[in-house]
Amino acid sequence: MQRMLLLGDEAIAQGAIDAGLSGVFAYPGTPSTEITEYIQQSEEAMEGKIRAEWSANEKTAMEAGLGMSYAGKRAMVCMKHVGMNVAADAFINSAITGANGGLIVVVADDPSMHSSQNEQDSRFYGKFAMVPILEPVNQQEAYDMIRYGFELSERFRIPVMVRITTRLAHSRAGVVRKNVLPQNELSLPGNPRQFILLPANARKQYKGLLRTQELLRDESDRSVFNSYYEGKDKSLGIIACGIANNYLLENYKNGDFPHPLLKIGQYPIPKTLVERIYDECDEILLLEEGFPFVEEMLRGFLDKGKPIKGRFDGTLPFDGELNPNLVARAMGLEDTSGMPIPDIVKARPPSLCKGCPHIFSYNALNEALEKYSKGRVFSDIGCYTLGALEPFTAIDTCVDMGASITMAKGAADAGFVPAVAVIGDSTFTHSGMTGLLDAVNDNSSITVMILDNATTAMTGMQKSSASGKIENICMALGVEEEHIRVLNPSPKYHDVNLGVIKEEIEYEGVSVIIPRRECLHLAARRIREEKKKKERETVK
Amino acid sequence: MTKDIILAGVGGQGILSIAAVIGTAALDAGLFLKQAEVHGMSQRGGDVQSNLRISDKEILSDLIPYGKADLIISVEPMESLRYLPLLSKNGWLITSTTPHINIPNYPDIQEVILEIEKLPNHVKLDAKGIAMELDARRSENIVILGAASPYLGLEYAWLEKAIATIFKSKGEDVIQKNLDALKAGREVAENSRPLKIT
Numbered sequence: 001m002q003r004m005l006l007l008g009d010e011a012i013a014q015g016a017i018d019a020g021l022s023g024v025f026a027y028p029g030t031p032s033t034e035i036t037e038y039i040q041q042s043e044e045a046m047e048g049k050i051r052a053e054w055s056a057n058e059k060t061a062m063e064a065g066l067g068m069s070y071a072g073k074r075a076m077v078c079m080k081h082v083g084m085n086v087a088a089d090a091f092i093n094s095a096i097t098g099a100n101g102g103l104i105v106v107v108a109d110d111p112s113m114h115s116s117q118n119e120q121d122s123r124f125y126g127k128f129a130m131v132p133i134l135e136p137v138n139q140q141e142a143y144d145m146i147r148y149g150f151e152l153s154e155r156f157r158i159p160v161m162v163r164i165t166t167r168l169a170h171s172r173a174g175v176v177r178k179n180v181l182p183q184n185e186l187s188l189p190g191n192p193r194q195f196i197l198l199p200a201n202a203r204k205q206y207k208g209l210l211r212t213q214e215l216l217r218d219e220s221d222r223s224v225f226n227s228y229y230e231g232k233d234k235s236l237g238i239i240a241c242g243i244a245n246n247y248l249l250e251n252y253k254n255g256d257f258p259h260p261l262l263k264i265g266q267y268p269i270p271k272t273l274v275e276r277i278y279d280e281c282d283e284i285l286l287l288e289e290g291f292p293f294v295e296e297m298l299r300g301f302l303d304k305g306k307p308i309k310g311r312f313d314g315t316l317p318f319d320g321e322l323n324p325n326l327v328a329r330a331m332g333l334e335d336t337s338g339m340p341i342p343d344i345v346k347a348r349p350p351s352l353c354k355g356c357p358h359i360f361s362y363n364a365l366n367e368a369l370e371k372y373s374k375g376r377v378f379s380d381i382g383c384y385t386l387g388a389l390e391p392f393t394a395i396d397t398c399v400d401m402g403a404s405i406t407m408a409k410g411a412a413d414a415g416f417v418p419a420v421a422v423i424g425d426s427t428f429t430h431s432g433m434t435g436l437l438d439a440v441n442d443n444s445s446i447t448v449m450i451l452d453n454a455t456t457a458m459t460g461m462q463k464s465s466a467s468g469k470i471e472n473i474c475m476a477l478g479v480e481e482e483h484i485r486v487l488n489p490s491p492k493y494h495d496v497n498l499g500v501i502k503e504e505i506e507y508e509g510v511s512v513i514i515p516r517r518e519c520l521h522l523a524a525r526r527i528r529e530e531k532k533k534k535e536r537e538t539v540k
Numbered sequence: 541m542t543k544d545i546i547l548a549g550v551g552g553q554g555i556l557s558i559a560a561v562i563g564t565a566a567l568d569a570g571l572f573l574k575q576a577e578v579h580g581m582s583q584r585g586g587d588v589q590s591n592l593r594i595s596d597k598e599i600l601s602d603l604i605p606y607g608k609a610d611l612i613i614s615v616e617p618m619e620s621l622r623y624l625p626l627l628s629k630n631g632w633l634i635t636s637t638t639p640h641i642n643i644p645n646y647p648d649i650q651e652v653i654l655e656i657e658k659l660p661n662h663v664k665l666d667a668k669g670i671a672m673e674l675d676a677r678r679s680e681n682i683v684i685l686g687a688a689s690p691y692l693g694l695e696y697a698w699l700e701k702a703i704a705t706i707f708k709s710k711g712e713d714v715i716q717k718n719l720d721a722l723k724a725g726r727e728v729a730e731n732s733r734p735l736k737i738t
Contacts (some may be wrong), residue, residue, distance in 0.1 A: 342655045
């Protein structure tokens with residue numbers, strides 16, 4: 001069969017389409033975004049009426065996915081690692097209810113924080129929830145694991161986590177497709193109480209989850225995604241998870257690998273296989289992308305067993321993603337390098353695009369705040385976070401989705417007034433609305449700037465849930481209409497904008513300023529598409 | 541046959557189009573391919589790179605080890621130097637000489653060129669000027685690809701075919717402009733090191 005050249009994200013998407021998917025639910029987040037985008041653009045998915053619009057946030061996505069599973073259909077929920085923090089309530093409880101139609105939760109971790117504020121390892125969430133985790137070694141396995149994951153989910157009536165990291169998500173390779181499975185018919189769970197987590201039911205469901213654990217461990221021991229290679233030199237055994245296997249074997253391309261090697265691609269950790277390598281070898285080296293998850297369990301609290309090497313003892317750095325060179329060093333092989341970077345090469349950090357509306361919002365805000373002491377701008381997650389850099393240095397915080405409004409509120413409640421929140425339109429509907437309600441209820445003296453560029457820009461211009469709704473949402477939450485001010489963040493309106501921002505900063509209460517202008521990339525795309533459409537119409 | 545290639549540039553300069561042409565040609569030739577890209581925050585005018593690996597054997601790591609890259613193909617001169625730790629001792633550096641200046645402390649371009657000239661194996665070309673001469677302003681990246689083409693281990697005709705495939709939806713004129721750009725780049729490479737061409 002013809003190989004398709006697919007990103008890891010796209011392999012997951014195609015794998016799901018081919019495995020009878022009925023709906024994908026997601027909020028954009030690097031490095032997970034391309035999974036949902038691929039399904040949105042797939043003609044096969046459109047023909048199959050696979051549901052693929054963006055959700056308001058990861059929690060609403062997770063719950064909708066669970067609802068689709070309840071109705072008997074196969075559903076997939078996708079997010080970046082920090083999105084799991086938002087979805088966690090629904091995710092953890094979905095393990096207690098269990099699934100009906102197959103339910104897969106894809107989480108894309110970002111070790112080395114290429115586009116994130118931390119590098120948390122989602123396998124902890126999987127273990128915490130007590131659900132199986134699949135971790136592909138390459139794009140083909142990513143494709144294959146989705147089909148297997150749905151089957152596993154339906155067989156054990158449990159959600160399945162698929163964990164990938166940035167490198168696999170955003171790397172292309174050839175993938176061979178399998179036959180296309182039909183979607184499930186609608187069917188409700190056999191046990192009508194399965195999804196009612198009243199304490200009496202929840203206790204029963206939880207005992208069921210606990211009983212399933214042993215079966216899941218057996219499944220892991222037998223899984224084709226966990227394999228044991230019998231190397232001759234047993235002075236060292238290696239346990240490598242997911243793509244860490246590639247970095248290891250890259251160093252042994254020209255010959256047989258000398259040591260026993262346990263490749264892990266399915267969790268719970270395959271106990272029999274781990275026991276075998278531990279008993280056979282004098283020392284164990286752990287290679288895992290992310291946190292030393294398996295390593296910590298293998299060492300145990302007292303760490304008094306066999307010598308174990310990995311991230312805890314400094315054989316590998318504790319933080320950051322792996323690469324072939326780090327693994328070479330851990331194996332005692334020669335570390336290779338080319339020439340050093342010449343001193344004249346300067347850092348080139350990302351920056352706001354030339355003419356970006358955020359630039360003019362920040363210019364006006366900075367000027368409006370000149371007469372106050374520093375440190376008053378609480379910001380959020382999006383392109384506008386780049387306002388932290390020169391020449392703007394306009395913001396003082398960036399923590400998590402929605403934290404701008406609530407942190408400004410807390411600071412204002414402490415007496416630090418004025419306090420300004422800066423948040424994007426999509427981030428506002430993701431997690432800002434409830435915080436604004438808190439501020440209204442407390443009459444906290446904050447000024448909230450909702451930078452409305454009509455899109456989720458940073459992740460590549462996905463449709464924003466907020467479009468056309470912001471003023472109505474703010475009014476409904478109780479913000480007074482005369483303190484909801486819409487601006488045009490363009491240089492020619494600078495003086496007007498400055499005046500409005502000054503006024504609202506001085507107002508003692510909740511005010512919302514909405515600088516509104518389309519993202520330049522979105523505008524360019526819209527014009528391109530309109531031109532194409534016109535051309536098509538002329539042809540007709 | 542294995543070629544490990546670093547593509548370098550600044551977000552928005554079109555290094556992924558170069559990757560797409562090489563990738564399409566390699567796949568048509570029945571070769572294995574892996575290509576790690578940079579998405580997300582770093583695309584906003586920051587430095588971007590892509591690890592592109594092609595081989596007649598299965599490829600394992602998505603990342604090229606340090607000191608092992610056969611080629612650096614860069615659409616920006618300073619960016620070409622950022623990845624020298626990845627380039628092997630016998631590797632080639634192919635770069636445009638047109639600076640993309642979006643930082644206040646961009647070095648003197650003459651100093652950047654001097655650093656490039658220190659390398660034993662390099663091809664540098666005014667890709668922008670060449671593209672302008674051909675009235676193919678948007679094909680600067682394909683000019684660079686043309687200059688890199690003798691070092692890719694792929695037949696030139698495969699690249700031409702890949703260009704025809706990738707730009708098919710844009711019409712014959714765009715295809716021809718890109719083929720001209722490819723050829724013009726190729727000629728620069730052949731004239732700069734005629735003995736080394738494989």
